[in-house]
Amino acid sequence: MLEGKTVLITGASTGIGRAAAIGAAQHGADVAINYANSDGPAASCVAEIEALGQRAIAVKGDVADPQTAQDFVARAVDAFGKVDVMVSNAGICPFHAFLDMPVDVVERTFKVNLHGAYFMVQAAAQQMVKQGHGGSIVAVSSISALVGGEFQTHYTPTKAGVHSLMQSTAIALGRHGIRCNSVLPGTILTEINKDDLADIEKREYMEKRVPLGRLGAPDDLAGPIVFLASDMAAYVTGAALLVDGGMYVNLQ
Ligand SMILES: NC(=O)C1=CN([C@@H]2O[C@H](COP(=O)(O)OP(=O)(O)OC[C@H]3O[C@@H](n4cnc5c(N)ncnc54)[C@H](O)[C@@H]3O)[C@@H](O)[C@H]2O)C=CC1
Numbered sequence: 001m002l003e004g005k006t007v008l009i010t011g012a013s014t015g016i017g018r019a020a021a022i023g024a025a026q027h028g029a030d031v032a033i034n035y036a037n038s039d040g041p042a043a044s045c046v047a048e049i050e051a052l053g054q055r056a057i058a059v060k061g062d063v064a065d066p067q068t069a070q071d072f073v074a075r076a077v078d079a080f081g082k083v084d085v086m087v088s089n090a091g092i093c094p095f096h097a098f099l100d101m102p103v104d105v106v107e108r109t110f111k112v113n114l115h116g117a118y119f120m121v122q123a124a125a126q127q128m129v130k131q132g133h134g135g136s137i138v139a140v141s142s143i144s145a146l147v148g149g150e151f152q153t154h155y156t157p158t159k160a161g162v163h164s165l166m167q168s169t170a171i172a173l174g175r176h177g178i179r180c181n182s183v184l185p186g187t188i189l190t191e192i193n194k195d196d197l198a199d200i201e202k203r204e205y206m207e208k209r210v211p212l213g214r215l216g217a218p219d220d221l222a223g224p225i226v227f228l229a230s231d232m233a234a235y236v237t238g239a240a241l242l243v244d245g246g247m248y249v250n251l252q
């Protein structure tokens with residue numbers, strides 16, 4: 001589904017981003033991954049993609065810094081000649097109560113999750129417009145764009161923001177043939193919620209809320225992201241795809 005395409009993914013050394021990177025390579029893409037700190041997992045992601053017969057590079061950088069986006073796109077163009085797909089995935093969720101939320105935790109969460117997505121999407125779009133043959137942007141938002149979380153008052157607004165960013169960029173970039181969509185994962189077992197879900201009672205409660213009967217795995221996101229990235233979704237833009245095992249619709 002992505003034969004001959006160059007796919008860029010942020011925060012792709014672990015979790016959903018990594019699963020999407022491997023999924024894109026399985027569908028024929030060359031892949032550039034951005035990662036923050038973890039050199040080992042980034043190198044093993046590159047090795048896994050190369051073992052599939054595709055090309056891969058890993059570029060270290062903090063997405064909260066706007067220059068990281070320019071550098072990431074430039075490095076991908078140097079390596080592969082073009083950018084066809086950007087998956088903006090990097091994110092953090094440091095769970096904390098509202099009333100005593102530290103200012104630096106709020107600011108960092110906004111900067112990584114929302115500013116990071118904004119500048120990555122902008123840098124990719126600038127390159128796609130220059131190339132002149134369209135492209136696809138997929139942002140990893142969340143079910144949390146639609147519902148709240150007591151210990152996520154700094155996080156859920158960033159995910160609503162990412163969802164909204166895709167709606168507005170779908171309009172701004174449609175004339176260039178660039179599609180912009182988001183995926184809204186439910187609760188997926190990754191590093192981001194390892195500590196939170198170590199609480200067995202909470203984990204069992206979350207599991208019971210999912211009609212499909214289990215929490216998600218990173219691979220559950222790979223297919224939806226590859227689909228939105230691919231030409232199979234040629235007339236899909238400004239859309240948001242819930243990937244939550246049915247959790248959102250489960251009122252009672
Ligand atoms: N796991 C879940 O239940 C859900 C996750 N999401 C979103 O999925 C995305 C991926 O998270 P997961 O795979 O779950 O967790 P994860 O912790 O495995 O992945 C997050 C990735 O982002 C990277 N990252 C963090 N800060 C960064 C920075 N400043 N610059 C560059 N990279 C940075 C991390 O190193 C990590 O590789 C996040 O945006 C998260 O908000 C959305 C809904 C549910």
Ligand SMILES: C[C@H](O)[C@@H]1OC(=O)[C@H](O)[C@@H]1O
Nearest residue numbers: 093142144186187192193
């Ligand atoms: C990190 C949380 O477990 C996860 O993040 C989200 O965006 C989901 O809504 C879950 O709360």
